[in-house]
Amino acid sequence: MILILLGAPGSGKGTQAQVLCKKYTIPQISTGDMLRAAKKAGTLDPKYLAIMDAGGLVPDEAVIGLIDRRIDESDAAPGFLLDGFPRTVPQAEALGQLLANRNRKIDRVIQLDVPRAMIEERTIYRRTDKRSGQIYHLKYNPPPSDAELDHRADDQPEAVNKRLDAYEAMTAALLPYYEKMGLLRRVEGVGKPEEVTQRVFAALDIQAAK
Ligand code: AP5
Numbered sequence: 001m002i003l004i005l006l007g008a009p010g011s012g013k014g015t016q017a018q019v020l021c022k023k024y025t026i027p028q029i030s031t032g033d034m035l036r037a038a039k040k041a042g043t044l045d046p047k048y049l050a051i052m053d054a055g056g057l058v059p060d061e062a063v064i065g066l067i068d069r070r071i072d073e074s075d076a077a078p079g080f081l082l083d084g085f086p087r088t089v090p091q092a093e094a095l096g097q098l099l100a101n102r103n104r105k106i107d108r109v110i111q112l113d114v115p116r117a118m119i120e121e122r123t124i125y126r127r128t129d130k131r132s133g134q135i136y137h138l139k140y141n142p143p144p145s146d147a148e149l150d151h152r153a154d155d156q157p158e159a160v161n162k163r164l165d166a167y168e169a170m171t172a173a174l175l176p177y178y179e180k181m182g183l184l185r186r187v188e189g190v191g192k193p194e195e196v197t198q199r200v201f202a203a204l205d206i207q208a209a210k
Pocket of ligand 1: 055
């Protein structure tokens with residue numbers, strides 16, 4: 001099972017990815033998480049760090065290289081879920097080539113649709129537990145009192161708006177790209193996270209999780 005989750009920043013890709021990966025026992029491969037891990041380890045090129053914190057996209061070749069190596073790891077043998085990659089048509093074309101070289105193919109691309117007006121609140125109140133990676137929202141999904149919370153540098157309003165602009169300029173072009181290939185399913189991303197999960201399962205033609 002090879003899945004791609006598309007959607008604007010804060011549309012709920014990471015939240016839904018955690019549920020889907022558990023259901024299918026496949027790893028979540030998030031280029032954003034990989035870049036943030038490199039930042040934490042001090043190995044991220046300072047040029048990329050500045051781009052990320054300001055809400056821009058790092059160059060295609062940097063993230064394509066990350067994916068090329070990651071999909072050959074043993075846990076990705078049964079399949080994987082891509083969250084935040086691809087983000088541009090050149091990244092999608094490169095992914096197609098990487099998979100073709102390995103005789104693998106994408107099963108489904110899910111786009112989470114959330115109006116721009118709702119995104120700012122979702123991102124500004126987002127917190128992630130540093131230890132578990134669990135995503136919380138201070139209003140809609142409050143963290144437990146013992147969580148060690150991280151507030152992302154790119155979740156400040158100015159950077160959020162820049163990320164939304166980048167999404168609209170670059171990533172939205174992926175929708176017709178995958179639609180033409182017959183892989184795209186659009187899912188309404190508004191409502192409780194569990195309701196969105198049920199819609200995603202329906203779009204994947206699998207029985208709803210209990
Ligand atoms: P990345 O980490 O991929 O961030 P993103 O795409 O901007 O997505 P987010 O993680 O912000 O949001 P999400 O959709 O996962 O939402 P979440 O589930 O957390 O990328 C970060 C940066 O890295 C990029 O800006 C770029 O610089 C760089 N980068 C990464 N990949 C790249 C690539 N391929 N090419 C170039 N550059 C790349 O939910 C958000 C909040 O809403 C949470 O608080 C959550 O609890 C809450 N929430 C979720 N669902 C609901 C719901 N149904 N109702 C209410 N609240 C909800």
